[in-house]
Amino acid sequence: MSTTWLEGLESEAAEYDEGELYDSESDLEWDDSETDEGESEESRASRRRRAQARQLAVARRQAQVRAQALGRARTTAVRPRPMPPPPPPPPARAAAAAIRAVDLDSRVAHDSLRRELALQRRRMSRSEYAAVAGLAVSQFVESFDQPQNVYARAALRFAPLLLLTPQRRGRGLESFVADPRVIGGAAILGITVLGEQRAKASIDVAAPSELAANSSLQLNAQVVTPRGEVVSGRTVRWSTTDDQVARVDATGRVTGVKAGTVFLIASAEGVPVKRIPLVVK
Numbered sequence: 001m002s003t004t005w006l007e008g009l010e011s012e013a014a015e016y017d018e019g020e021l022y023d024s025e026s027d028l029e030w031d032d033s034e035t036d037e038g039e040s041e042e043s044r045a046s047r048r049r050r051a052q053a054r055q056l057a058v059a060r061r062q063a064q065v066r067a068q069a070l071g072r073a074r075t076t077a078v079r080p081r082p083m084p085p086p087p088p089p090p091p092a093r094a095a096a097a098a099i100r101a102v103d104l105d106s107r108v109a110h111d112s113l114r115r116e117l118a119l120q121r122r123r124m125s126r127s128e129y130a131a132v133a134g135l136a137v138s139q140f141v142e143s144f145d146q147p148q149n150v151y152a153r154a155a156l157r158f159a160p161l162l163l164l165t166p167q168r169r170g171r172g173l174e175s176f177v178a179d180p181r182v183i184g185g186a187a188i189l190g191i192t193v194l195g196e197q198r199a200k201a202s203i204d205v206a207a208p209s210e211l212a213a214n215s216s217l218q219l220n221a222q223v224v225t226p227r228g229e230v231v232s233g234r235t236v237r238w239s240t241t242d243d244q245v246a247r248v249d250a251t252g253r254v255t256g257v258k259a260g261t262v263f264l265i266a267s268a269e270g271v272p273v274k275r276i277p278l279v280v281k
Contacts, residue, residue, distance in 0.1 A: 203266045
């Protein structure tokens with residue numbers, strides 16, 4: 001607290017009940033005129049001492065009153081006051097904060113765009129590799145005619161699609177169905193099954209139903225489509241269920257051994273087995 005504030009408190013305490021103090025002092029004033037001329041010197045000294053004692057008591061009382069008033073004034077002075085609301089920020093500070101917020105948003109958008117462009121570049125690169133791998137697989141199948149199984153060929157043609165980068169298209173089952181790899185695999189499988197059904201071949205055999213013992217006969221067999229077209233490159237293999245009744249070699253020449261009944265079996269790659277009954281007499 002400053003000196004000026006303390007002086008104000010002391011002046012306030014001095015004014016407290018000032019009338020009462022002054023009334024007491026007026027009572028203590030001693031007037032020599034009121035004394036009797038005949039009063040002895042000892043009596044006058046005694047009265048002076050009593051007056052001085054009264055003045056001292058009044059001074060002490062005045063000091064107590066001042067101390068009490070000063071205490072009450074200090075208690076009132078230190079009472080907490082409500083804090084005023086903070087002043088609004090100046091326009092320049094608000095403008096700077098707005099500029100920083102806009103700059104932060106711009107940086108976030110720039111980083112997001114940069115990540116998206118990098119992801120697109122990776123997808124394009126993997127798509128190029130998938131296209132090159134698909135051409136190489138097609139040329140391999142055409143040049144070497146391998147593998148012979150149509151479903152193995154379909155799987156080989158589908159393999160380059162695995163190089164594609166998966167993309168999120170929807171949620172749950174929708175995302176799975178919209179995946180290019182799933183669409184490509186389903187298309188290749190469907191085309192393979194449809195083509196297999198349309199071009200499903202069978203073995204056409206020209207063979208007698210009876211054969212004499214110790215005699216031979218050349219069997220003719222070929223693989224044909226449902227339209228009757230001969231499928232080239234399909235070799236027919238022969239066998240019998242009982243070599244003791246009849247034997248057949250690789251060229252399809254069958255020889256009767258002894259009387260009995262036997263089945264001639266003709267098989268080829270990718271077609272059902274053909275069983276022809278033969279009676280040896």
